[in-house]
Amino acid sequence: MDYNFTAIEQKWQKYWEDNKSFHAENDYSKPKFYALVEFPYPSGQGLHIGHPRPYTAMDIVARKRRLEGYNVLFPMGWDAFGLPTENYAIKNKIHPAIVTEKNVARFKGQLKALGLSFDWDREINTTDPDYFKWTQWIFLQMFKKGLAYKKEMNVNWCTSCKVVLANEEVVQGKCERCGGEVVHKVKSQWMLKITEYAQRLLDDLSEVNYLEKIKATQTNWIGRSTGAEVDFGTTTGDKLTVYTTRPDTLFGATYMVIAPEHPNIEKWADLLTNMDEIRAYQELAAKKSDFDRTEMNKDKTGVELKGVKAINPVNGKEIPIFISDYVLMTYGTGAIMAVPAHDTRDYEFAKVFNLPIIEVVKGGDVTKEAFTDCATGIMTNSGFLDGLSVEDAKIKIKEWLEETGKGKSKVNYKLRDWVFSRQRYWGEPIPVVYCEKCGWVALPESELPLKLPDVESYMPTDNGESPLATLESFINTTCPCCGGPAKRETDTMPQWAGSSWYYLRYCDPHNKDAIASKEALDYWMPVDWYNGGMEHTTLHLLYSRFWHKFLYDEGVVGTKEPYMKRTSHGMILGEDGQKMSKSRGNVINPDDVIKTYGADTLRLYEMFIGDFEKTAPWSPSSIKGCKRFLDRVWGLQDIITEGDGYRKPLEASFHKTIKKVSEDIESLKFNTAIASLMALINEIYAQGSITKGEFKTFITLLNPFAPHITEEMYNTVFGEVLSKQQWVAYDENLCVDESVEIVVQINGKVRAKLTVPAGIDKDKQIELAMADPSVKSQIEGKTIVKQIAVPGKLVNIVVK
């Protein structure tokens, strides 16, 4: 009963392509549905076996929506700027655009072989100048609004390759490519002020339907905290401002710590008597990579600033100031008040440097450890706060700070601005020039897109500049503002740029005058359902929400949020339960699977493999079960009989299965949807035949999962094209069998099973249970305490 899947799949893929079967119409009167999957990075390795999982899932949703009568937009494109292509180009001295073209062709062929119902007329590519023109345009709008700015930043610098590395290229403190030592180096970088949108990015999570874990991850990443800024005086007459979430513990502040990079150190240089020691510590801290700094976690180090003291504003006491690398310049004010009694890090530091520890909240034992879990405690040793609860003390001290002008309430975020520069070739050029007279100036829009020039080598320069920096003809230009000589920016944008707005371009991908037409955006946006990897939650997903909100403020888009619903899929692991990798030798190639079993089987198996949201190991033997199922489906053609409706013994099963499949697709429970179809086909084979009406329903339900075989079979039997038909309906009333089996429990243990008519009421059910001979004998001579009945399910008789 094997079927020729290769011929059938090629036939229907060609039919869909020739007939533009999945073309999203620009008919704005129809109800729309916008289904989106993350566009892939077209790597040289070709499609990974993990790619079809989310793609098939959303393809199923898209196909079902079309059958339900929606105008569906389900597009695909290429996120093609990026490092692997550039590294390949460097190594093989070939233009990255050529590598990209080759990789895209391969990926496209592979995706088409999966029978995914993308609208290929809307294909986009982030490296296409007609596309990145608008990426650059958005950057310019941000630049004009002051959201893009230059800043001196620490970057990762490989001392061996002499290049700037992205964080992803730094593995365990070493360069991913050469294993060389990676240190920090200060470079001027373009930054985007995502922090300006922190509160809105947080607030508007309540308006979207994302998985809870996605919301939680974004919330934690944004990291809002409330507290106060407190001004400490110093013996120099300057003030030193700290941020704290625990202003209530101000009386317990026995010393201060500032970041090694804190600007006040330079200011006080003349007063400090141990400057040599301080300098040495600063150098040590600067040399440390992020890796070393976290490794050094255990032992607190630091140096006291001798010659300057701070004054605790609440009691006028003079306290010492230290520098230590556990205080970060990038968070809060780069300075902290240390309350060793109620903060673990401050406690450790105080122990090392033998500093006083004053308990200000009762309840712990501060001679042994810091008492941090003290939200319900009572204040002590705290002057006017004594006797108050921590909660009340927070309010009172904030009032005091505001009244005395020594501080104020303050909200802080962990979220930091987005480092937007890359000293690389294969990215969008940043469309600004530097003029001695006018500073940084935006290119006029008429000069967009600013294309990448051809260069000799794609290798970054010796001092870490982009390869573009070697091209005098590219760099030297005139200032759009004053007409004088100016130099172009040679940094390019990060890979995240092109993917931050790509979903908008799909709405109107060939528009020459705008990102997309207003009508197209108003009709298609927001994306109704966006599925993608959890790993993009704090980067791509957050970045694109940020850009969308900016475009909303600019009046370009009409919705506050880009995506209404966001779900996530689990990874597919190797047969050994490990991540697939060449070195482990557990990689499965989708081309091989399609050749052996066909695309329908691959799709079905990836959906059947387990809970869509969880990781799942690949199983070469389990996929056979899915092929076997499709062979059995193919065999239905041999047992078709005339007839329209559902025959009695199968009627309830059909209605139940329609319901189950319809609902399960909506909640991503593809595995149980398929299981119910398998159960149904077992019932059909037990009957020995299937009517045309039953066949139609079965084939339609299976169509989103296995589109090729179902198109072929439908076409053979009915002479029509299934993807143009309608989804099937069920009748809730007909989902119940005429009679059902119930269990009779005695004291919670199953003692008998009865067949009763459906729709039976409680009393009747109890009556029937009590009449059962085996039940009768088992409760004989005992006292009935209670009788519980769940109609259609069970009876429980409690006896003593």
Added chain:
RNA sequence: GCCGGAGUGGCGAAAUGGCAGACGCGACGGACUCAAAAUCCGUUAUUGGCAACAAUGUGUGGGUUCAAGUCCCAUCUCCGGUACCA
């Protein structure tokens, strides 16, 4: 440390508080075959029993309930993310 998530047969996994193990894989037995593959039929949580059946069973220990894989408290292990964030 903190934030997520998960612990159920030989394996992948199912179960609105109501028969634990649907569906699939594998294994075992049978049919077809000269034989094998494929296919079809049957069995398959564990223990005891020829059997009807009984007892046990969802990481561990408690609890709530007529009834707990599911709810509550505690605890262990694993996976993912994140981390001197004041």
